[in-house]
Amino acid sequence: MIVRDFHEAKNTDRKVGAQRWNSVRLLLKDDGMGFSFHITTIEAGSEHRFHYKHHLESVYCVSGKGSITDIATGETHEIRPGVMYALDKHDEHILRCEEETVFACVFNPPVTGDEVHREDGSYAPADTAA
Amino acid sequence: MIVRDFHEAKNTDRKVGAQRWNSVRLLLKDDGMGFSFHITTIEAGSEHRFHYKHHLESVYCVSGKGSITDIATGETHEIRPGVMYALDKHDEHILRCEEETVFACVFNPPVTGDEVHREDGSYAPADTAA
Numbered sequence: 001m002i003v004r005d006f007h008e009a010k011n012t013d014r015k016v017g018a019q020r021w022n023s024v025r026l027l028l029k030d031d032g033m034g035f036s037f038h039i040t041t042i043e044a045g046s047e048h049r050f051h052y053k054h055h056l057e058s059v060y061c062v063s064g065k066g067s068i069t070d071i072a073t074g075e076t077h078e079i080r081p082g083v084m085y086a087l088d089k090h091d092e093h094i095l096r097c098e099e100e101t102v103f104a105c106v107f108n109p110p111v112t113g114d115e116v117h118r119e120d121g122s123y124a125p126a127d128t129a130a
Numbered sequence: 131m132i133v134r135d136f137h138e139a140k141n142t143d144r145k146v147g148a149q150r151w152n153s154v155r156l157l158l159k160d161d162g163m164g165f166s167f168h169i170t171t172i173e174a175g176s177e178h179r180f181h182y183k184h185h186l187e188s189v190y191c192v193s194g195k196g197s198i199t200d201i202a203t204g205e206t207h208e209i210r211p212g213v214m215y216a217l218d219k220h221d222e223h224i225l226r227c228e229e230e231t232v233f234a235c236v237f238n239p240p241v242t243g244d245e246v247h248r249e250d251g252s253y254a255p256a257d258t259a260a
Contacts, residue, residue: 001223026214027188027214031216033218033236033238034164056162082135083134083135084167085131088163093131
């Protein structure tokens with residue numbers, strides 16, 4: 001059994017970040033679960049364009065407020081606690097957070113822990129990630 | 131993109147339950163993510179013995195208070211918001227919740243949606259589940 005605490009992990013190299021967001025990886029590929037699990041915090045008043053070309057991701061809103069726009073369809077969905085979105089088609093999307101927003105995120109295949117978002121908004125494929 | 135709201139899903143057949151717990155399945159096998167994602171609520175003052183022989187599971191505490199005992203090692207860990215445990219060895223365990231406790235749970239392989247806990251505390255293997 002693995003037991004980890006977000007409040008401890010956020011002070012270690014499990015926390016990675018880029019412009020106005022950070023992600024604390026509580027489970028990574030090495031843990032052998034077949035997925036990775038991250039607590040991701042998006043700053044209030046920020047907007048992000050993400051496109052995970054090589055991963056499927058589900059994102060559950062624990063706290064905060066915002067919206068997500070599916071680039072392919074143009075549809076915008078409200079984000080509030082209890083809302084989950086799943087990028088089952090590697091959907092390119094824009095995420096806006098009015099308040100600081102915390103998400104519980106699952107990636108398949110699991111993130112190795114060294115990826116950062118590339119300029120095109122994606123993570124590298126698992127087999128080429130550093 | 132799939133978008134679902136816990137507060138709506140809990141009033142549908144996505145919510146299943148047994149003695150003093152319930153689980154709202156926001157993602158199931160049919161969604162094709164390679165994992166399932168559940169919001170599970172454990173009643174205050176309840177104790178549960180679980181053993182997922184055929185699934186790996188990660189469990190992240192969103193709210194509440196309790197403890198988990200790993201049967202194999204005898205170790206007990208405190209459960210509070212931000213604590214995650216992962217049953218990477220199909221660990222048999224006892225979960226106690228002092229307060230109503232809400233968890234974000236990930237199962238691999240994904241749950242089909244029809245499983246309930248069997249008398250031995252497990253879910254059936256994916257290929258035999260109803």
